[in-house]
Amino acid sequence: MTQIELRGVQKYFGAVQVIKDLNLKIDDNEFIVLLGQSGCGKTTTLRAIAGLETIDGGDILIDGKPVQHLKAADRDIAMVFQSFSLYPHMSVYENIAFPLRATRKSKAEIDQEVRSVAKTLQITDLLAKKPSALSGGDMQRVAIGRALVRRPKAMLMDEPIGALDAKLREEMRAEIKRLHIKQGSTSIYVTHDQIEAMSLADRIVIMHEGVLQQVGSPDDVYSHPANLFVAQFVGSPVMNVAEASVTEKASAASVTLGDAAAGFEFPRALLSKLNGHAGDKLALGIRPEGVIVRHEAAEGFLPVETQIVEPLGSFDIVDIKVGSKMLRARTKSGFVSGPGEKVFARIDPAQAHFFDVASGRSLGVRL
Amino acid sequence: MAAVRTSSEIGFNRAAIVAVLVVTIIFLAPIYWIASTAFKPRNLATTIPPTVVFQPEISPFVKLFAKRSQLRSPPTPEEYAAAPWWERVVFNGGEKIVRDGKGEVQWSGYPSRFMNSLIVAITSTVLAVGMGTFTAYGFSRFRVKGEADLLFFILSTRMLPPVVVAIPMFLMYRAVGLNDSHLGLIILYTAFNLSFSVWLMKGFMDEIPKEYEEAALVDGYTRMEAFFKIVLPEAATGIAATAVFCFITAWNEYAFALIMTSRRAQTAPPFIPSQVGSGLPDWSVIAAGTFLFLLPVAIFTFLLRNHLLRGMSFGAIRK
Numbered sequence: 001m002t003q004i005e006l007r008g009v010q011k012y013f014g015a016v017q018v019i020k021d022l023n024l025k026i027d028d029n030e031f032i033v034l035l036g037q038s039g040c041g042k043t044t045t046l047r048a049i050a051g052l053e054t055i056d057g058g059d060i061l062i063d064g065k066p067v068q069h070l071k072a073a074d075r076d077i078a079m080v081f082q083s084f085s086l087y088p089h090m091s092v093y094e095n096i097a098f099p100l101r102a103t104r105k106s107k108a109e110i111d112q113e114v115r116s117v118a119k120t121l122q123i124t125d126l127l128a129k130k131p132s133a134l135s136g137g138d139m140q141r142v143a144i145g146r147a148l149v150r151r152p153k154a155m156l157m158d159e160p161i162g163a164l165d166a167k168l169r170e171e172m173r174a175e176i177k178r179l180h181i182k183q184g185s186t187s188i189y190v191t192h193d194q195i196e197a198m199s200l201a202d203r204i205v206i207m208h209e210g211v212l213q214q215v216g217s218p219d220d221v222y223s224h225p226a227n228l229f230v231a232q233f234v235g236s237p238v239m240n241v242a243e244a245s246v247t248e249k250a251s252a253a254s255v256t257l258g259d260a261a262a263g264f265e266f267p268r269a270l271l272s273k274l275n276g277h278a279g280d281k282l283a284l285g286i287r288p289e290g291v292i293v294r295h296e297a298a299e300g301f302l303p304v305e306t307q308i309v310e311p312l313g314s315f316d317i318v319d320i321k322v323g324s325k326m327l328r329a330r331t332k333s334g335f336v337s338g339p340g341e342k343v344f345a346r347i348d349p350a351q352a353h354f355f356d357v358a359s360g361r362s363l364g365v366r367l
Numbered sequence: 368m369a370a371v372r373t374s375s376e377i378g379f380n381r382a383a384i385v386a387v388l389v390v391t392i393i394f395l396a397p398i399y400w401i402a403s404t405a406f407k408p409r410n411l412a413t414t415i416p417p418t419v420v421f422q423p424e425i426s427p428f429v430k431l432f433a434k435r436s437q438l439r440s441p442p443t444p445e446e447y448a449a450a451p452w453w454e455r456v457v458f459n460g461g462e463k464i465v466r467d468g469k470g471e472v473q474w475s476g477y478p479s480r481f482m483n484s485l486i487v488a489i490t491s492t493v494l495a496v497g498m499g500t501f502t503a504y505g506f507s508r509f510r511v512k513g514e515a516d517l518l519f520f521i522l523s524t525r526m527l528p529p530v531v532v533a534i535p536m537f538l539m540y541r542a543v544g545l546n547d548s549h550l551g552l553i554i555l556y557t558a559f560n561l562s563f564s565v566w567l568m569k570g571f572m573d574e575i576p577k578e579y580e581e582a583a584l585v586d587g588y589t590r591m592e593a594f595f596k597i598v599l600p601e602a603a604t605g606i607a608a609t610a611v612f613c614f615i616t617a618w619n620e621y622a623f624a625l626i627m628t629s630r631r632a633q634t635a636p637p638f639i640p641s642q643v644g645s646g647l648p649d650w651s652v653i654a655a656g657t658f659l660f661l662l663p664v665a666i667f668t669f670l671l672r673n674h675l676l677r678g679m680s681f682g683a684i685r686k
Contacts, residue, residue: 050585051584051585052581052584052585071584071589072581072584072585073584073585073586073587073588073589077585078585078586079581079582079585081578081581081582083576083578085576085578085579085581085582087579087582087583087597087600088601089600089601098583098586099586099587102586102587102588102592103587146582146586150586150587156585
């Protein structure tokens with residue numbers, strides 16, 4: 001049973017504040033992913049939890065006890081580094097046994113535990129080898145083995161598969177997930193790769209410039225981004241965002257993107273849900289799958305012209321021009337023959353997000 | 368990459384091989400000369416033109432280690448026959464080995480000077496490399512206030528030619544009674560080498576990824592344990608290289624050894640040339656002394672050759 005809690009954590013590097021008043025509660029057995037661009041403070045947060053970095057304010061609690069004054073060795077936490085950090089002068093066996101040798105376990109106990117972890121990770125045949133003789137994937141397995149062997153209170157992982165090539169990354173992602181389900185330890189995982197985050201996390205914590213942006217399940221952050229940063233950071237291809245003005249038009253609402261001549265039709269309920277923000281500067285966010293394209297004219301569809309078509313195998317991404325803005329739409333592969341084709345487009349109101357441009361915050365409109 | 372080498376490439380390769388050979392010969396010629404002279408009889412050591420083919424003799428080494436004096440008259444045939452082979456060799460050169468009242472053979476000054484050299488060079492190397500490693504680790508891993516200034520200060524101690532301070536050092540050493548003592552030379556050579564050792568080890572320490580120790584810290588070890596279990600084994604290559612350089616500097620040092628020591632703590636470098644002046648110079652004996660003096664550095668470097676040649680990248684960190 002391990003809960004980790006961050007309360008008002010602050011961290012400065014010189015004059016630069018890299019963590020700004022971070023509050024986060026992590027439950028037992030939860031798999032948390034810290035997601036953000038490089039320099040957003042996610043790795044510093046992880047290192048602060050591990051005890052490799054001091055904090056300048058706030059509390060870090062493990063099972064309710066403040067640990068910010070404890071040394072890394074006394075926090076009973078394991079960490080997997082991006083570089084794996086296997087000790088080059090020790091064999092795989094010695095590497096895995098190393099954390100146990102810091103405890104007062106007997107040789108036989110250590111041997112038994114090393115072998116059991118090696119069996120779980122299927123690296124028993126590598127035990128005698130030196131790290132330099134291993135492939136990237138095997139190094140990573142050994143690094144995880146070294147972290148697991150002590151049965152720590154929590155596992156911290158700093159971009160553990162960032163150094164691997166794409167195919168291996170996918171394999172190891174699945175393996176980490178399988179291992180987490182089997183071992184069930186509280187895990188905090190740092191990455192800048194939103195696909196890794198989506199596929200692994202129970203909850204994703206998105207950070208930007210030292211500030212926590214949103215905490216939520218992968219579905220939550222994808223479907224209900226709290227602000228423009230999260231909206232554009234999570235999801236691939238990236239969400240379309242365009243400045244929009246909302247007007248009342250007959251029995252419906254009309255959303256005009258930028259300086260476009262005509263607006264997209266929205267349910268009238270939008271006006272009341274905007275709650276007085278209709279006059280503010282607004283931005284419309286819509287994921288490519290929310291832009292619906294068809295060949296024939298229909299009620300509510302605007303005539304548009306296709307620009308660039310990116311075939312991605314299972315689907316195509318088609319750029320369509322609306323006024324001076326470009327919207328990216330997701331279509332069946334081969335749906336559009338190429339650039340310059342006349343098609344008709346509509347925005348699915350249920351998938352539309354409205355943001356306040358000044359603050360970047362989502363207005364929480366759900367239609 | 369061209370599968371067939373052009374004639375200009377082949378020509379360049381040959382020129383490179385010739386250049387390497389010439390440089391090698393230039394470097395090895397003096398060593399060959401010392402080694403060959405060390406095994407020459409005295410009368411062949413100074414012939415013009417030089418004698419290249421000769422019957423090698425061990426006599427220069429016997430003379431090097433034994434205290435000798437000129438023979439007033441040749442030994443009687445009985446004396447000669449009763450003498451062991453190493454004494455006859457000395458008789459042949461017109462000298463005899465000095466014995467004390469009990470007939471015990473007296474050693475020359477060389478063995479004790481050689482021992483002094485070993486004591487001083489090894490101790491000062493261990494101290495300089497040890498302190499340098501700790502200091503470099505501190506500079507490499509912790510935020511030290513005024514780090515750049517401190518490092519520059521350490522380096523600046525090497526900017527002055529050491530001999531410039533020889534006279535004040537001599538006066539200070541005499542005042543505190545450190546002249547002609549092992550401790551005095553050890554302190555001196557450690558101080559010489561320390562700045563070099565700090566800078567060299569700092570370079571090696573910076574090369575060792577921080578994550579190794581951090582992994583050890585998270586794995587439940589103190590920083591000290593992480594230093595000894597993880598950092599030191601990784602720094603072995605750097606330590607070996609630094610030790611070789613420090614050892615060579617201390618082993619070869621001449622000027623201070625000449626000024627600061629006279630007898631008790633005198634090292635081999637000032638002793639060997641001092642023998643030139645006692646009686647007629649026996650160049651074979653001097654060459655023998657020099658030849659033996661070259662060996663420790665050669666052996667030390669040979670033992671550490673793998674560390675010196677091994678690269679710093681071990682392939683266990685992926686960047």
